[in-house]
Amino acid sequence: MKRIGGWLLPTACPLCGCQIAPGQDFCADCERALPGIGTACSRCAAPFESPVLSEQTCGRCQQVPPTYTAVHALFRYTAPIDRLIHGAKYAGRLDWAALLGRQLARHVRNRPCSFDALVPVPLHRARLRERGYNQSLELARPLAKDLGLPLLHAVKRVRATSPQTSLSREERIKNVRRAFVANQDVEGLRIGLVDDVMTSGATVDAVARCLMKAGATTVEIVTVARA
Ligand SMILES: [Zn+2]
Ligand SMILES: [Zn+2]
Structure with a gap:
């Protein structure tokens, strides 16, 4: 009933709390102010500080090309969208993950x-037990349904x-190897x-390296936000 009600009744904009029509994710003002990815590296979607004229890759991708071929990133990882991502990841806001x-x-x-198929970045079972769900899987589910693709x-x-957040780039690479x-x-x-x-x-x-070893022909990254 709660689910059905959500479709019929007006709900609140998750960013400002104002009332929005059923079927909408944000109010018009918040939608306009969402932090788009802007000018970014054509390979890894790292935002460029200044606009570039044509499609370019960043220095890092030129030096060491990544295993994945492309990154599809929706937002820059900044306010106000970071709050929704954080809630979806740590605070059990699965409604925000679905959104x-x-x-x-x-x-x-x-x-x-x-x-041909979608794969969520997996969590270790200890973290999965502690959190109760994998946020990447919660994001991948509506995506797979919408695109009509299998979820593997x-x-x-x-x-x-x-946690990767406090580590340097070299430490992160060592950490996930x-x-x-x-x-x-x-x-x-x-x-x-x-x-x-x-x-x-x-x-x-x-993960992409692991998938390529398992026979994948290409791996593209699909992410809500790019830091
Ligand atoms: Zn709003
Ligand atoms: Zn790059």
């Missing part, structure tokens, strides 16, 4: 990208890595790897 998943689906549908649990996190193993064969598949926030890219690159 962000819908937004992601809308974004991906309008872009040139080709996946193709990768397992075998090492509980410490050997943290993932393939659960299944993904021979010949083009994979869309789903994550909530992409920061250094070390985690998604480690």
Whole structure:
């Protein structure tokens, strides 16, 4: 009933609390103010400080090309969207995860990208037990449904890595190395790897490497926000 009611009754904008029509995710003012990705690296979607004229890759991607071929990022990881992502990740706001998943689906549908299947970035079972859900899976579910693609649990996190936020880039790479193993064969598949926030890219690159070893032809990253 609660679910049905949500479709029929006006709800509150998750960012400002004002009333919005059923079927809308944000009010018009908040929607306009959402932090878009702007000018960014064509490979890893890292935002550029100043606008560039043509499609360009960042210095880091030129030096060490990542395993993934592209990044589809919806927002910059900044206010006010960071609050929703944080709530979806740590505070059990699965309604916000579903909302962000819908937004992601809308974004991906309008872009040139080709996946045969989606894979969520897995959590280690200890963290899954503690949190009760995997936010990447909660994002990937509405996305898979919308795009009509299979959702594969193709990768397992075998090492509980410490939180990435306080680490340097080198430490992050070391931290995630050997943290993932393939659960299944993904021979010949083009994979869309789903994550909530992409920061250094070390985690998604480690998972992408694992998927390529398991036979994937390409891995593209699909993320709500890019830091
Ligand atoms: Zn609003
Ligand atoms: Zn780049």
